[in-house]
Amino acid sequence: MPKSRTVTITRAGFLHGMRETLPLLPGLTVFGMAFGAAAAQKGFSLFEAALSSALVFAGLAQMVALEGWTRTWTPAGLLALGLLTFTINMRHLLMAAAMRPWLGALPPWQSYPSLLLLADNNWASSMRYYAQGGNDAGYFIGSGVITWALWLVSTAAGQIIGGGLPDPKAVAIDLVVPAFFVAMLVPNWRGRREVVGWGVAAAVSVGVSFVLPGWWFIIIGALSGAIAGGFADD
Known part of the structure; x- marks a missing residue:
């Protein structure tokens, strides 16, 4: 593998990344709907649940934080929640560092905003694409955009449906987080x-x-x- 490559961002690479991500979307949809349903049970409005997914875009951290969500917060509670979400997302530091040989060749105004789309599924597929000789950063951006969009839409759908569920555990929503963690571990x-x-x-x-x-x-x-x-x- 060459030590340096000419990195580009093209429309073809963008669409390629979107197509490669399609097989992962059904599982992501279920996870997003589970978060939306759980958010509805915690009293989140449709706007609040969708805004959370649009701005935070961190499925596991969002779900775990929601489990400990309360109407009344103390400084200690906020500190514990912040430390918990930081620990869960700390893997993103290593994931982003692994992409530096690739995205580091781009200007900062292109590389750093692209990392806002970093997620487990598109990182794994993008690193495989890069290891196979790909150099179009549009692949990572395209896979990230479709992941973000589906996460947002599925969260909204889950909130609408979940608001009518009397008990999330009755439909096994509480099993989504451990199942997703296991699914992440097995390929590693x-x-x-x-x-x-x-x-x-x-x-x-x-x-x-x-x-x-x-x-x-x-x-x-x-x-x-x-x-x-x-x-x-x-």
Whole structure:
């Protein structure tokens, strides 16, 4: 693979990225509707739920934050929620860094706004496209735009439908987050070496959930798994 390439942004690359993302859209639609339905149960209006997805555009963080949403906030509660969402989205730091050899060749006014479209699905497909020799950044932008648009539309649809659900658990909406996490983990399995980090993270998370209230088990479990995985790595 060459160390440097001429990076372009073309309409053909944009449409290519959109087409490559289409097979991932059904799962994303279900997830977006689940968030919209859960938002309706928390009292969010259609405008508020849609605005959240349009501006935040962070599905897992939005869903987890919604689980702890309350009408009355304290400084400690806000700090805990901020730390939780930061921990969940911290993976984006590494994801964005991995794209620097590609997008770093673009002017800052093009590369940095493009990263606002960064999501798990379009990052994975875009990195595969780049590894195969692609250099058109329009691919990443196109896949990100269609992901953002569908996330927004499915959130709105879920809010409209979910407002009539008496109990989200009755239709298994509460299972969407763990199912999505599992779906994200499986493609990242690289062999038995992963057992150490993943195993420590799972064991610590479960243990902490019985000891500390709230969402601290996510933060502590993630940090424990990362540290254990770092020692296990060559």
